[in-house]
Amino acid sequence: MTTTGRIVIVGGGVTGLTTGVALLEAGLPVHLVSAEIPGPTSVAAGAMWGPYLVEPWSKVRRWSLVSLDVFRALSGDPATGVRMVSGVEAARDAMPAPEWSTLLPDFRECTPEELPAGFQGGHRFTVPLVDMPVYLQYLLRRFQEAGGTVLRRHVSSLDEIDDGSVIVNCAGLGAGELAADKSVRPIRGQHVVVKNPGISEFFSEDTGLSPDLLCIYPHGETAVLGGTAIDGEASLQEDPVAAQAIVERCAAVEPRLVNAEVVGSRIGARPTRPEVRVEADSRLDGIPVFHNYGHGGSGVTLSWGCAEEIVQLVTAAR
Template sequence: MSLRITVVGGGIIGLTTACTILKDYSSYPQLQLVIISERFSPDTTADVSAGYWEPYGLETIDERTLRWAGYTYDVFMSEFFSTKAARAGIMKVPAYTLYGYNGQNKGKNTLKPTFSTLVRHFRMLDECEMSIFDHLKPTSGFVMSTIAVEVRCYLHEVRRFLGQDPRVKFIHKRISSFQELTDQTDLIVNCTGLGARQLANDHTVRPARGQIIRVQAPWIKAVYNFDTDEGEGYIIPQMNCVVLGGTFQLNDWNTATVKSDTKKILRMCSKCLPALEQIHHGKVQVGLRPYRDDGVRLEHEKTSDGMDIVHCYGHSGSGVTLSWGCARDVVEIIKTLVPIVESEQSKSETGMPLHEQLWRLVEYKNTNHLRSKV
């Protein structure tokens, strides 16, 4: 049985979807899985992000969104407690979120966020813990255990895994219309993010410009989200740097760095952690988040010319947070179009941890061995 599936989009949504397809359709020896993208890592929007797990930049967080986020959280957390953590750039970190600044907005945001039941070690901050941040004078806050993913490392390892399977092919190419693929595939998965504005003719998709600074600040080991008199700031550690942010500028297509934004980010972050005032050098980056007015679009479309397209785009600033959960739902839709024929191979893998079923580390041929001096 042959099955040709084309995933359009090579970011975190496209590659996690490709992995899930490969897992669930492993019994198809004639599977042809093609991933087409104008950009692959390290040039995707996700590569700019801090890879922080928390639903962010979405107009509403409904039950479906929480299901996607919870599944993804569990995958990342299990990967942290596995051999994948170092090479895939997965860190488990405490995250503090502080509401209000200088005593303003008192009484607001005192309820637990809707995602609080999905994470480990969640608690609202008591008065003693709030006093630690007295220089900000927040009015309420919470702390939880979450995941920060070095997306550049993660996508590199996932792509290496996919590339080991002869049924998977990567094509570095820009397509202007899905009709270009009519005779080349049986089914299309649209993971084009902001590109869906043109490809899916969806003008509810628009950019939410994000500018960040990657700095060397090795003393920072926790995430901080906080309010200031200039807006919301965040500080997110990664394996080899710390991400300072940020901006969320709707309808701004500018991919060039803006000096005034850089200065503002540094001012905001220094209000939370004053030692950052000493930072004078960093890598400033810009990414355009794929914001969508109606939230994530994840559904099947049968076009007028008979093409089957499963859309999965509009994740805004939550691409990493929703990635594996959305990928699972995409494949559930595909199963209604192409039922799975189980094999002994697929059955034998069910005893493996879920994250290992989704993708595995591919060993480098040249391994460096530690040697002790005698």
């Protein structure tokens, strides 16, 4: 058992990096280990704040609010990639307000004129929109400037970690294997990036549990179009047929996208679990382990709230 006092985080996506920053800024030494930093699933995210098919609500509400406050503050700095953006979420049928609507002061029902053809209900609100490649590089810089160190290495077992007194499991889809947790499953997501034809507001469709999503996230010169949610699929290979269908779905709602130049695709596997796991555990040798995984498609939305809770758990255990 090591006595270095160092915390080792496994996982280089938005959860691992955010947790690392939070621990470092609480005065704790942190070393991050991951095969890819930043992680590909985080890079692939759209990404708009909003609790998306994630439980338990009593905790999700608290975590989401913490992140919302942080993102609002970060939106004042262009270097973070975070902006506050207004837009519409709509549905083909009547659309009840989601549970999280009470967290947004400007949330309101759309007028009929604000809805695209074929949509019967919707809501307008303002939320953080995050340009993930920019934001993840910002997080990595903030992590390293706070004294954090990184090692790009695949970890197949938490028992491999021999240079830390505390381990934090933020390994996304791999976290389930590291924790012997069979409830973790992938939900494959694909986005298409296009040159932005002048769109300034987001649009998303409430598609329920459908594997075919529809969302438009403008990020200055580019726009991220979505998407897919293929349950049980972990492949990160591009699907050209799905990419074409994504563009067509989005162009049917926003005609300016019909001839938009495609820049590329982003593919990730959302680490999904019946409930997000943020809790204390331990290895057989007594080394404390803290889990922070199972965020599904809400990793960005929950990132700062879950990181704050990990800081509290780690601090209480020291």
